Amino acid sequence: MILWFYVQYRVSGPILTVLAICQRLWQERAIMTGRVIKKHKGYMKMEERYNPGQIESKWQRYWEESNAFLVEEEAGRKKYYLLEMFPYPSGNIHIGHVRNYTIGDVLARYKKMQGFNVLHPMGWDAFGMPAENAAIANNTHPAAWTYANIDNMRSQLKQLGLSYDWGREIATCRPEYYRWEQWLFIKMLEKGMAYRKESYVNWCEDCLTVLANEQVEAGMCWRCGKPVIQKKLWQWFFRITDYAEDLLVHCDQLPGWPEKVTSMQKNWIGKSVGAEIRFRVADSEDVISVFTTRQDTVFGATFMCLAPEHPLVPRLAEGTAQEASVTAFVEKMSQQDRSGKAVDQYEKEGVFTGAFCINPMNGRRMPIYTANFALMEYGTGAVMSVPAHDQRDFDFAKKYDLDIIVVIQPEGETLTSDMLEEAYTGEGVLVNSGPFDGTGNRKALDDIALHMEKEGIGKKTVSYRLRDWGISRQRYWGAPIPVIHCPACGIVPVPESDLPIVLPEEAGLLEGGRSPLPELDAFKQTTCPVCGSKNARRETDTMDTFVESSWYFERYCSPRCDTGMFDPSAVEYWMPVDQYIGGVEHAILHLLYSRYFTRVLKELGLVSFKEPFSRLLTQGMVTKESVSCPTHGYLFPSESEKSDDGHRCLKCGREVTVGRVEKMSKSKKNVVDPNELLEQYGADTTRLFSLFAAPPERDLEWSETGVEGGFRFLNRIWRLAYGWMDRIGTAAPFDGEPDSLSGDIRDLNRKVHQTIHKVTTDIEERYHFNTAISAVMELVNAMYGIDPKAGAPETAGVCRFAMESVVLLLSPFVPHFCEELWETLGKPEGIHNMAWPTYREEALEKDELLIVVQVNGKLRSRFSVATDADDEQIKQMALADERAKPFIGDKPIKKVILVKRKLVNIVV
């Protein structure tokens, strides 16, 4: 009621509001006494004013009570699985969620009206760090915080009127869900798809905890500010690299995916074709294996670089004069962020290990360095450096005064090392390359690889940039990894019958974000399932949350299945997802992991397909300026204030810096809460506005300017309907030949058909909801000039056709509003079950063509012509055009270009 009052006040001002209150009280009395809701001339009595609050709760209740969106498999009926990326339950939905889920809802409702059996589920990606952080900050349990957030966000989503099958809701933090993930892990372990190896984590010595990359700020711990070091731990991995080639090849077989996504995935997998070459370490049994794509330059290799983490580094330096400096360098590197993006930004540096290796092609002694740009994760962790033909190696050689030998010369030129200002990376002919001198370098790639293969020095090989997926997390709020470490039997999988390994909820979090699991004896101490040893201990690492989101779309098909991950027949019916929608920021990791997981499921015989998502729509980010205060860090919009005095923090009064425009995120505090919009204008206006503001794939810098326009548009339709109701009377919607109409009413009929055409293709082919909405706006503008009772006898019928079409076309966008109007039009309730309107091809035809006249490509005139005019006639009319003539003058006409039914360009 308060909301209603507020809207009234906004719309009508004070005096009419008082009148409206009286009217409303009268109506409510009438409703209570049952006198209002009855048929009136074939349609329902209509409220004069659009009242979103009342309408929206009415229809949301109706959808819920009539189970409007619950679905099940129906053999023989065409299905459509529409999925939006499920949210992390961070607390409140933000405007980015509204955008994502509204886009999905439009498509789901549209497909339903097209006759599909539409699966449209929703759930929660509920494990993750923010719950732990919130638990520490508020002294609660991550589970309590997460479930409270889920309840809150579910009711917010329901307020938006989204057509979800809520009977299929899942939360990944529930044992019923992660039980099957643990089951799958064990299967993968049995198949060798999961394995353990040592790798590095960010470690804070002070908090004694592992840090996520996000928790490292400029090399320091975000909690205590102490330096972060790299610590080696035994961790679990999935062998995604086994599928590198398959994932890569199928990027080109995903026609429903945006090319930018497949292209990013291809680059991420990063296939390189080259050779592996073995370099013997001088005076030692050791061999260094390198991967290179430039084996044609092997004669120019003058030194070797090993990653600081390379196992040979300490051994090579041992006992040499360089040992101390090598140890110091390795130590220094272990303090640094070694991620790809960081390494690329450091200045290249390295130290000599004191050892040499032998170039197998020419016997050259090459000094072995350890260098910061060599990555243990890529290739073999060793780089054969050819300074003459690689810029990075060139810079390094100049810095440390190392030899440079030219081995490729541009055709017909002589190039020597002292001529080089920078590396020569172009094509050419081999020199200084023994038997290969004079060979083109392209051909030499093959020749040298073959030669090495014959001599046992190396071989052709392929390398990928993609690395195996590390899934171990030393965290509490995640799915426990179901293995047992037994001192006698080693790694033992938890028997299937013991699943799920439930995360012990009684555990509180330890200070500093450290996982309590390793210190919780009740969890950790267990019996070995193989030998019965009492000294066995449970794995205390939990799984990366990306694991949960890599198969949830399959779980939705049979979310309550308790005999397996899913019911195979349900998955065969619903999968693959026909349309997946989510933020472009997931273009690589989540989507690649999901593709990988589906391949694993196929390999295990659980599904019959390997690509989970047929079509993908990557929605652009909703961005906003972030605001940060020198003392308080990032601020919520409500925590700072702009005045003449400047933009200040409300907590401390200091001047804030208005940051970059960034993706909305809770950590940046630049989120926009849709609640105010919902309260002020209702769900339909909020939905309409988020769709109208920009096409889905485009980034959207948030601004509320324009939201009034959407609300006005709905009011405008409401008023039109209210004014037309009596005047249309009981006329049936016009469905006759367009030729039986003339004048305004003929134009309106054409406009309706054109609008149906435009809205349908915009939704179906382009997802351009903004232009679909503006097409309906144009139609409504055209309807405003028409009186259904005046003119030809067909007028009322055309008007009813127009009005019903507007309501049907808008129903996926503003469903509550359209349900209400549909009922008012005297239609059976449930517009979501109606068929999508269709247009007639012959009704789209215009009566006249507009021809544009250009002279030398510049617009000079235009004229109308009958649709059946032939090209020659149009040409003559253009040449005779009075407004074009002065620009032709007496200059000779060189050429006349005619674009059929559109344009004439006269070239003089």
Next chain:
RNA sequence: GCGAGAGUGGCGGAAUUGGUAGACGCACUGGACUUAGGAUCCAGCUCUGGCGACAGAGUGGGAGUUCAAAUCUCCCCUCUCGCACCA
């Protein structure tokens, strides 16, 4: 740094296949209705010059292809996303 994308009036955007740049909406201006208006209806609204008819310029900047370029090609600038432990 590497990979991917984007840039059009005061603002959000439109122009679907190289063929009328600025649809639709916001903001703004003027008018009508009105006791009143932050409601509604009608009209105007890229910039420069001109009373006007009209003319010239114009899609981040620069070059090019073409009868014709927001759209294609090359170079440059700016912004956004991802970079493997945020989700």
